[in-house]
Amino acid sequence: MRRMLPIIAGLVLASGAGLDADRASAQQVADPAACTSFDWPLLREQAWFEAPSLPRLDSGATLSAEMPGAVLALKPIAEADLPFVPSREPNPGTFGGSLRIPPVVMPGLYQVTLSDNAWIDVSQDGTTTRKPVASTMRPGCPGVSKSVRFQFGTTPILIVVSGAKSDAIKISVSPAE
Numbered sequence: 001m002r003r004m005l006p007i008i009a010g011l012v013l014a015s016g017a018g019l020d021a022d023r024a025s026a027q028q029v030a031d032p033a034a035c036t037s038f039d040w041p042l043l044r045e046q047a048w049f050e051a052p053s054l055p056r057l058d059s060g061a062t063l064s065a066e067m068p069g070a071v072l073a074l075k076p077i078a079e080a081d082l083p084f085v086p087s088r089e090p091n092p093g094t095f096g097g098s099l100r101i102p103p104v105v106m107p108g109l110y111q112v113t114l115s116d117n118a119w120i121d122v123s124q125d126g127t128t129t130r131k132p133v134a135s136t137m138r139p140g141c142p143g144v145s146k147s148v149r150f151q152f153g154t155t156p157i158l159i160v161v162s163g164a165k166s167d168a169i170k171i172s173v174s175p176a177e
Contacts, residue, residue: 015047034140041177042136042144049143049170056168069113069172072097072143074164076083086132087129088119088164095164101157101173109133112159113147115170119163120148124155149176 044096048054048069056071057063059080063070074095083098090096096118103112109167112120117137121129130150135144161169 018142023129023153031033034138035142035144038141038144039134039136040111040147042113042141042147044177045147045172045174046141046144047116048172054170057099057125059100061099061102062102063171063173064103068174069170070099071168072161072171074161074167074169076167077162080162082160082162083158084123084127084160086107086119086121086160088121088163090103091097091165093101094118094159094162095167095169096162097169098161099159099171099173101159103154103156105153105154106175107153108151109149111147111174111176113172113174114161115143116146116164116166117145118161118165118169121160121162122148122150123158123160126151126158143170 035043054069054071056073058073059075063102074097077092077094077096079092082096086096092101095136112122114120121131131150133149135146135148157171
């Protein structure tokens with residue numbers, strides 16, 4: 001029996017380590033503290049995304065100035081009929097869509113924020129993609145995955161989302177804080 005005690009103790013410790021690993025993995029998946037570790041504040045966007053009245057828009061629709069965000073319906077990438085080719089080729093089996101934004105009143109730095117991981121391209125002439133100024137992405141923040149900043153002028157804005165893993169994504173476009 002004495003020889004069995006170290007083996008039993010080892011099994012108990014190993015199973016406890018497994019529980020700790022499971023807890024750590026769960027914290028990575030949903031860690032509210034991760035929401036404050038982005039390169040800029042996104043708590044405003046997180047609150048918008050949690051609102052029960054968040055409107056749902058079809059791909060190609062316009063996000064009005066009164067709406068800070070929406071749930072964008074996406075289509076399988078092969079059927080998405082995007083207005084321009086994404087700057088990064090989407091993986092097969094992913095989803096994509098587009099969103100139109102009216103001209104902004106004040107040109108300057110704006111951020112496009114997504115609830116889930118996907119690629120964001122922005123154009124103000126309908127064909128050429130704008131280079132992002134900065135981006136931030138953190139795993140574990142419930143409801144917010146990434147935010148990309150762009151300089152916007154006073155012409156209409158076209159946003160293409162591609163490479164999403166599901167057929168809907170929450171999106172917001174707002175002046176940078």
